Amino acid sequence: MKNSVYPLNSCATTVRGAAVWLAVILVLAPRAFAQTSAPAAKPSNTTPGALSHDLSGVWMPYSIHMDGIDEKARPPLTPWGQAKFDVAAPLVGPRAVAGKENNPALHCEPEAVPKSLVLPNPFEIIQIPGRMFMFFEQYHLWRTIWSDGRALPKDPDPSFLGYSVGKWEGETYVVDTIGFNDKPWVDSYGNPRSEQMHLTERYRRLDHDTLEMQIIMDDPKAYTKTWVNPPQRFKLEPTWEIGEFFCIPDEEDAYGDAVRKPAGVPVAPK
Amino acid sequence: MIFACAPMLRAQSGQTQAPAKQPPETSATTATPLSHDLSGVWMQYPDKRVDGVPIVTGIDESARPPLTPWGQSRFDAAVPFIGPRAAAGKENNPSLRCEPEAVPKSLILPNPFEIVQTPGRVFMFFEEFHLWREIWTDGRPLPKSPNPSYLGYSVGKWEGDTFVVDTIGFNDRPWVDSFGNPRSEQMHLTERYRRLDKDTLEMQILMNDPKAYQGVWTNAPRLFKLEPGWELGEFFCVLDEEDDYASRVRKPAGGAAAAPNP
Numbered sequence: 001m002k003n004s005v006y007p008l009n010s011c012a013t014t015v016r017g018a019a020v021w022l023a024v025i026l027v028l029a030p031r032a033f034a035q036t037s038a039p040a041a042k043p044s045n046t047t048p049g050a051l052s053h054d055l056s057g058v059w060m061p062y063s064i065h066m067d068g069i070d071e072k073a074r075p076p077l078t079p080w081g082q083a084k085f086d087v088a089a090p091l092v093g094p095r096a097v098a099g100k101e102n103n104p105a106l107h108c109e110p111e112a113v114p115k116s117l118v119l120p121n122p123f124e125i126i127q128i129p130g131r132m133f134m135f136f137e138q139y140h141l142w143r144t145i146w147s148d149g150r151a152l153p154k155d156p157d158p159s160f161l162g163y164s165v166g167k168w169e170g171e172t173y174v175v176d177t178i179g180f181n182d183k184p185w186v187d188s189y190g191n192p193r194s195e196q197m198h199l200t201e202r203y204r205r206l207d208h209d210t211l212e213m214q215i216i217m218d219d220p221k222a223y224t225k226t227w228v229n230p231p232q233r234f235k236l237e238p239t240w241e242i243g244e245f246f247c248i249p250d251e252e253d254a255y256g257d258a259v260r261k262p263a264g265v266p267v268a269p270k
Numbered sequence: 271m272i273f274a275c276a277p278m279l280r281a282q283s284g285q286t287q288a289p290a291k292q293p294p295e296t297s298a299t300t301a302t303p304l305s306h307d308l309s310g311v312w313m314q315y316p317d318k319r320v321d322g323v324p325i326v327t328g329i330d331e332s333a334r335p336p337l338t339p340w341g342q343s344r345f346d347a348a349v350p351f352i353g354p355r356a357a358a359g360k361e362n363n364p365s366l367r368c369e370p371e372a373v374p375k376s377l378i379l380p381n382p383f384e385i386v387q388t389p390g391r392v393f394m395f396f397e398e399f400h401l402w403r404e405i406w407t408d409g410r411p412l413p414k415s416p417n418p419s420y421l422g423y424s425v426g427k428w429e430g431d432t433f434v435v436d437t438i439g440f441n442d443r444p445w446v447d448s449f450g451n452p453r454s455e456q457m458h459l460t461e462r463y464r465r466l467d468k469d470t471l472e473m474q475i476l477m478n479d480p481k482a483y484q485g486v487w488t489n490a491p492r493l494f495k496l497e498p499g500w501e502l503g504e505f506f507c508v509l510d511e512e513d514d515y516a517s518r519v520r521k522p523a524g525g526a527a528a529a530p531n532p
Binding site: 104107108109110126128131133135140141142159160161244246248249250 | 364367368369370386388391393395400401402419420421504506508509510
């Protein structure tokens with residue numbers, strides 16, 4: 001998908017039907033521009049057999065099915081979680097009703113993490129002393145992970161991205177994030193997150209070209225148990241550059257009016 | 271007014287900014303040459319004309335060249351929320367609908383930005399609206415025919431003590447300032463940075479956009495102060511909040527009824 005530019009709306013105007021909402025949303029071509037001069041990944045740990053502590057590079061998920069968050073592995077919802085889930089109207093899956101979607105991401109509210117970790121678009125990791133950055137192509141999002149040994153804050157203000165610290169445990173880079181607000185969904189189906197969520201990500205660079213990521217959500221306000229997901233793999237794309245891909249509310253609204261709503265049945269009066 | 275929002279900073283007392291210091295040359299503690307390390311969180315100094323208030327004069331409308339006919343028609347259609355042409359309730363700055371302002375507008379906000387340097391690349395992170403950009407410093411030229419985008423494509427290099435950033439490949443959607451001055455796809459933006467001393471960054475903005483302006487728009491340099499204890503706060507543009515503010519504050523403040531298409 002190098003050198004391809006697919007405006008969000010033009011992808012969808014050629015398709016119709018409820019089943020293709022999945023394809024429309026999931027198969028957003030990354031706007032990656034192949035360049036011959038990309039920064040080379042320099043593994044910092046060259047011991048034979050040891051995995052690299054260098055996670056830098058542009059990473060593309062192997063699968064577009066975004067199984068890094070697995071709804072089948074989701075624990076039962078708490079009453080609070082169930083109430084949130086019930087009012088969420090997704091644009092994919094069995095609860096989808098075209099024209100009634102209310103995912104806040106549809107008017108460009110940030111999805112943040114963990115949702116941005118399971119998109120079909122690439123992300124880039126940059127490491128500097130004491131900090132790691134992640135740049136997500138979809139919606140031009142960036143985040144900081146503090147790796148200078150600091151502790152998580154005691155009482156953070158709720159935010160979309162929370163506050164993240166990271167450290168190495170052997171070959172695994174473990175990121176802990178708290179301080180979330182409860183606005184975004186954690187996936188495309190309306191599963192919620194609360195201010196109590198503690199998100200853990202575990203990264204391993206299995207070889208030069210492969211990054212493994214595992215997402216674990218511990219949110220006792222929303223779920224009765226920890227939501228442990230299977231690891232997801234990413235492929236290194238050494239010549240890619242993250243393309244520009246902002247979420248523009250007026251374009252989202254126009255797309256809703258032109259495609260989503262007409263595809264749906266007439267909206268029943270409330 | 272979204273452009274005068276207080277920065278949501280988490281100044282960590284007793285916890286210094288995570289050091290990101292890999293300067294290719296010595297810092298400003300040596301005698302004469304200015305540092306090639308621009309990293310840090312930078313906050314605009316208040317303009318001396320209005321004591322204590324950060325005035326965003328990095329782009330100076332009094333220095334603006336005459337508009338071309340294209341530029342004039344764009345300017346005429348723009349309804350700002352400040353200045354002599356403001357009409358409360360009728361503002362149509364696309365940033366009020368959370369469209370990115372990108373550069374150069376993000377360079378002159380009252381909120382801080384952070385510079386991070388890595389081999390081959392310089393990153394800038396803007397607190398307002400959580401924007402990031404990258405400037406390629408690996409010697410590559412500007413692209414020949416870039417697709418128009420909000421941020422364009424930026425390359426940077428050192429010319430002595432000055433870090434010069436060149437950007438092309440813009441789209442024509444954002445305003446370059448709060449007053450409705452336009453930019454076209456032909457804009458070539460130049461930024462010139464110098465770290466005058468450890469705590470002071472100088473930035474100058476030059477806009478060469480022959481489709482919009484008759485002549486290069488050269489602005490005076492502006493100074494920024496290093497804030498070593500600061501971390502950028504999270505500050506997203508959230509449309510529902512902007513709309514709510516508009517309906518509660520901006521539109522009622524206006525004398526006229528709200529325009530049908532804000």
